[in-house]
Amino acid sequence: MKLTTLLGLTALSFSTIVLANPIEDQIRIRQSTYAVMGWNTAKIKSQVVDHPATYNKDQVLTAVNTLAALAHSNLLEDLYDVGTDQGSGWKPTRLKVDYFQKQAEVKEINDRLIKETDEFKTIAVSGDVAAIKSQLGKLGATCKSCHDLIRIKE
Amino acid sequence: MRSIKLSVWDWPLRVFHWLLVVAVIGAYTTGKLGGSLTEWHLIIGRLTLGLIVFRLLWGFIGTQSAHFKQFFPTINRLKRYFKGEWHQLGHNPLGALSVFALLFILMALVSTGLFANDDIAYEGPLYPTVGKALSDQLTGWHGALVNFLLGLVVLHVGAIFYYLLHKKINLIRPMITGCKEVPIDEPLHPNNQPGFLRFALATLSAILVVYAVWNSEFRDYLALLAQ
DSSP states (O other), X not given: OHHHHHHHHHHHHHHHHHHSOOHHHHHHXXXXXXXXXXXXXHHHHIIIIIOXXXXXXXXXXXXXXXXXXXXXXXXXXXXXXXXXXXSBSSSBOOBOGGGGGOHHHHHHHHHHHHHHHHHHHHHHXXXXXXXXXXXXXXXXXXXXXXXXXXXXXX | OOEEEEEOSOHHHXXXXXXXXXXXXXXXXXXXXXXXXXXXXXXXXXXXXXXXXXXXXXXXXXXXXXXXXXXXXXXHHHHHHHTTOOOOSSOOHHHHHHHXXXXXXXXXXXXXXXXXXXXXXXXXXXXXXXXXXXXXXXXHHHHHHXXXXXXXXXHHHHHHHHHHHTSOOOSHHHHHHSEEEEETTOSOOOOOOOOHHHHHHXXXXXXXHHHHHHOHXXXXXXXXXXX
């Protein structure tokens, strides 16, 4: 009984740590998340836009699944605590100070990101390159709407 | 008053001008909207680079009223213009200031665009030569320069409408037809017949520069030749 309680408490404290990362960790992890998203988006673009001869259905599907998984990863709640508009991860964050006043718009874009990546999965399974290209455009526009809204221009 | 129709703008210059109008509107729109249109933003970037190279060369080997030295806004010319002593065909010294400013901003926009990235899927053709950190910086400048371009475009179009409505001088028609009605005792009769060889040289050079910028293998080959 004592042991179970101890284990339970340990588990609780771990989960608390996972939920509330220090600010710099949150910034670093979200920068990493977007880098992985960029890597996968670039891979899809390379295979369907720049070098169609290299199109590999499985690789594109894997990339789309990765994007969808990250879109569903709850990053808004986990990685954007109050205070994360200041500080440095791999490099200083470019989150605008008024991010926290734009929650409704941010939520709308996040929902759109989830919707577009989910639809992308069905399209990637179909193997229709023209449709993949067009969906990549819709996804890119979603990324851009968020960049324009909450990211400081360099 | 007797008047005579004179050629003010040669046809390559007029084609350049209106293609540049299309390019600026197209680049602005596709840049703002993003998504699939980014593909077009890069294509328009090639067109703009080609047009700028052509115009720079045409400013030296083109016809008389396209020559930079013909309309370079020197202090002396500006003084004469403000005293009302300037009567010549082509760009007046104040307009010339805006022409050089527009060309300069467009050069800066195209140059930074070549190294830019959109943090989504697209990169300018020379992105690999500078790396991400510097590219991000140049991308920032690329975006900021757009505001200067917009300001100059507003001045440019505003001045044209000021001439049209207030001074009753139509500057748009000569940029389409190339001709302007002037008093017969006009002091300057520029020779605006574009030479075919010169036109071919400027056009081919522009195409070559665009090709070299977008084709890394060709760039490597040029680097080898230079060694």
